[in-house]
Amino acid sequence: MTVYQHPTFDMAAHQFDLVADHLDIPVNDRDRLKFPKRALTVAIPVRRDDGSVRVFAGYRVQHHLTLGPTKGGVRYHPDVCLGDVAALAMWMSWKCALMNLPYGGAKGGVAVDPRQLSLGELERLTRRYTQELIPFIGPQIDIPAPDLGTNEQTMAWMMDTYSTQTGHCVPGVVTGKPVGIGGSLGRREATGRGVGYLIGRAFETLAIQQSGSTAVIQGFGNVGSHAAFSLAKHGVKVIAVSDFQGGVHNPAGLDLRALDQHVTAQRTVQGFAGGEPIDNANLLELPCDVLVPAAMERQITGENAGRLRCRVLAEGANGPTTPEADVILAERPEIFVIPDILCNAGGVVVSYFEWVQDLQSFFWSESEVMDRLFRLLEGAFQQTLQASRKQRIPMRLAALSIGVKRVWEARRARGLFP
Numbered sequence: 001m002t003v004y005q006h007p008t009f010d011m012a013a014h015q016f017d018l019v020a021d022h023l024d025i026p027v028n029d030r031d032r033l034k035f036p037k038r039a040l041t042v043a044i045p046v047r048r049d050d051g052s053v054r055v056f057a058g059y060r061v062q063h064h065l066t067l068g069p070t071k072g073g074v075r076y077h078p079d080v081c082l083g084d085v086a087a088l089a090m091w092m093s094w095k096c097a098l099m100n101l102p103y104g105g106a107k108g109g110v111a112v113d114p115r116q117l118s119l120g121e122l123e124r125l126t127r128r129y130t131q132e133l134i135p136f137i138g139p140q141i142d143i144p145a146p147d148l149g150t151n152e153q154t155m156a157w158m159m160d161t162y163s164t165q166t167g168h169c170v171p172g173v174v175t176g177k178p179v180g181i182g183g184s185l186g187r188r189e190a191t192g193r194g195v196g197y198l199i200g201r202a203f204e205t206l207a208i209q210q211s212g213s214t215a216v217i218q219g220f221g222n223v224g225s226h227a228a229f230s231l232a233k234h235g236v237k238v239i240a241v242s243d244f245q246g247g248v249h250n251p252a253g254l255d256l257r258a259l260d261q262h263v264t265a266q267r268t269v270q271g272f273a274g275g276e277p278i279d280n281a282n283l284l285e286l287p288c289d290v291l292v293p294a295a296m297e298r299q300i301t302g303e304n305a306g307r308l309r310c311r312v313l314a315e316g317a318n319g320p321t322t323p324e325a326d327v328i329l330a331e332r333p334e335i336f337v338i339p340d341i342l343c344n345a346g347g348v349v350v351s352y353f354e355w356v357q358d359l360q361s362f363f364w365s366e367s368e369v370m371d372r373l374f375r376l377l378e379g380a381f382q383q384t385l386q387a388s389r390k391q392r393i394p395m396r397l398a399a400l401s402i403g404v405k406r407v408w409e410a411r412r413a414r415g416l417f418p
């Protein structure tokens, strides 16, 4: 099973082993739960604007098929590879199960830097990737969504390519689409707002006043930016924000509207005049009430976990904290961790709502979407917190255990193969 060998897959597998030990899962059931059910690698030839042809590597991994179709994002990033996508698919499985969604986990991606392609090149890449995936995806098979480097436009191209092939409009094949073609109100903001909601709940649990508290956010993409706005609405001061190029810091609080305008114009937070420059490593160690890693995997490591100075660690990204860091955090009970599969679940929850709306051709108002989202997040937050307190285990182990157990029990009910 070395085809998935990758530091991120090793990390997800290690987390799973800890859960399997905790739940006392028999050896015969472990590999079946851990390794993906299906994985596809495709070559995507794209004609560049200058007439040359470049072939990109694309992937889609479906982790388990026990509870329904598989669900998860599509990532465009130069580091995308099979092992990385497989790890992200495994996390999607536990996330969907924790949220009680009728899905297995999936993830896909293309090894490409989307910033280096023109809009036309991106469209051709997306359409060719989708074409290659046609036998592998579908509203009852596997439903892609946006992730790092992809957005509503990417989903519109995917939906159109699939629909053209089918001969009729199939909005339920992807989620995170523009609202005008079967997308859901609130989907774009869902992950960030969910992060904001759960931070509010963590603060209540710890008796921290939101108003006047401070937040540091790594990543100012779809998740980080909406989390920032949602926190600001509750009076939280966002004092530092970064992206892959660098960050800005202002202890008095950043002007988020001005920052957003700067990012729209410059495509980076770097150079924003309303704060001092700060690099990503130093940003993570700033004193604050809540630290939100909302960028990439493996940012909080055995090396820097001991130096975090936050009260709450709210994992907007997937897999931002390594198992070595978890060992250190377990010795630092003053830091309350909202683990990724709970913290960033708002996105896939509203994706589920979008899929349901598409299948029924019956669309909800934004307040219906948000109400239902917060209700589901509240339930999962309480279950996780209760399990963590009752069993005296870290929040991550509690959340993962709830998710893994649901899949394990469903597998036992169904039999050996799904």
Ligand code: GLU
Residues within 6 Å of the ligand: 071, 072, 073, 074, 143, 144, 145, 146, 147, 148, 175, 318, 344, 345, 347, 348, 349, 351
């Ligand atoms: N890419 C998001 C995630 O990691 C959303 C997936 C989805 O909506 O299917 O949770």
